[in-house]
Amino acid sequence: xxxxxxxxxxxxxxxxxxxxxxxxxxxxxxxxxxxxxxxxxxxxxxxxxxxxxxxxxxxxxxxxxxxxxxxxxxxxxxxxxxxxxxxxxxxxxxxxxxxxxxxxxxxxxxxxxxxxxxxxxxxxxxxxxxxx
Amino acid sequence: xxxxxxxxxxxxxxxxxxxxxxxxxxxxxxxxxxxxxxxxxxxxxxxxxxxxxxxxxxxxxxxxxxxxxxxxxxxxxxxxxxxxxxxxxxxxxxxxxxxxxxxxxxxxxxxxxxxxxxxxxxxxxxxxxxxx
DNA sequence: GTTGACCTTGACGCGAACGTAAACCTACAC
DNA sequence: GTGTAGGTTTACGTTCGCGTCAAGGTCAAC
Numbered sequence: 413x414x415x416x417x418x419x420x421x422x423x424x425x426x427x428x429x430x431x432x433x434x435x436x437x438x439x440x441x442x443x444x445x446x447x448x449x450x451x452x453x454x455x456x457x458x459x460x461x462x463x464x465x466x467x468x469x470x471x472x473x474x475x476x477x478x479x480x481x482x483x484x485x486x487x488x489x490x491x492x493x494x495x496x497x498x499x500x501x502x503x504x505x506x507x508x509x510x511x512x513x514x515x516x517x518x519x520x521x522x523x524x525x526x527x528x529x530x531x532x533x534x535x536x537x538x539x540x541x542x543x544x
Numbered sequence: 545x546x547x548x549x550x551x552x553x554x555x556x557x558x559x560x561x562x563x564x565x566x567x568x569x570x571x572x573x574x575x576x577x578x579x580x581x582x583x584x585x586x587x588x589x590x591x592x593x594x595x596x597x598x599x600x601x602x603x604x605x606x607x608x609x610x611x612x613x614x615x616x617x618x619x620x621x622x623x624x625x626x627x628x629x630x631x632x633x634x635x636x637x638x639x640x641x642x643x644x645x646x647x648x649x650x651x652x653x654x655x656x657x658x659x660x661x662x663x664x665x666x667x668x669x670x671x672x673x674x675x676x
Numbered sequence: 677g678t679t680g681a682c683c684t685t686g687a688c689g690c691g692a693a694c695g696t697a698a699a700c701c702t703a704c705a706c
Numbered sequence: 707g708t709g710t711a712g713g714t715t716t717a718c719g720t721t722c723g724c725g726t727c728a729a730g731g732t733c734a735a736c
Contacts, residue, residue: 472604487662492669499662509652516645530619530631537624
């Protein structure tokens with residue numbers, strides 16, 4: 413009943429993934445649940461990481477890329493030079509995310525144009541809009 | 545020398561893909577180059593589609609999803625009911641794109657927080673910022 | 677004690693998205 | 707002629723991201 417340590421079943425319900433997926437992510441070193449005997453128990457850290465993993469997937473990153481990026485989220489008790497390095501990589505990642513958002517915004521704008529054009533075609537053929 | 549019809553080699557240079565990729569996309573009905581004898585020749589339409597395909601990939605869509613979405617970009621000379629259907633699907637796609645951008649924006653904001661935190665850690669350890 | 681729910685570790689399978697090698701045509705350059 | 711620089715098809719190979727058995731451990735409930 414420990415709310416800090418979730419079983420694999422609980423994880424699967426909440427995040428809508430299969431056990432296979434979580435074990436696969438562990439094998440790929442994306443997650444590192446603790447063990448209670450044989451059983452895996454997922455900590456708060458694992459949950460935070462899984463959330464980021466699934467988000468990363470939605471944005472088109474591979475699991476290996478995600479594994480690298482996850483480290484950027486844990487600027488912790490390392491050597492100063494190591495933290496600096498991580499920080500720099502973080503800046504690059506941030507820039508990449510912003511670039512991606514900008515491209516997405518452009519794509520949205522272009523697509524809206526296409527839709528407007530489609531509206532006109534429909535209007536010219538005598539189709540009324542739903543909102544009228 | 546026809547600027548409207550590009551060879552596979554030219555396509556590969558400009559879009560930074562391999563011939564295999566273009567032939568694969570043709571097999572999957574994402575592209576439909578015309579033929580001059582045996583040779584493929586890619587039209588303006590193919591170029592526009594390829595651009596969208598590569599963009600779609602960067603946003604994490606599968607080729608099959610992209611194939612469906614490509615149709616939304618060609619609201620042309622179809623039946624009115626067909627155009628209406630396409631238009632509706634287009635609206636949904638637009639909403640999905642916007643949702644994706646919003647999620648990306650949230651992710652960017654969160655990540656910026658992490659970076660700020662990292663900055664403070666560095667500052668507390670006596671590391672000066674590059675811009676000072 | 678046995679049933680059932682939940683977990684474990686292999687290990688093979690599979691679709692997606694190409695890579696890669698083999699064998700061949702074709703047209704221009706020398 | 708003989709390259710050689712492009713293109714072609716056919717077909718098997720590879721990596722990723724899991725799905726899907728198979729076989730078994732564990733523990734509370736009946």
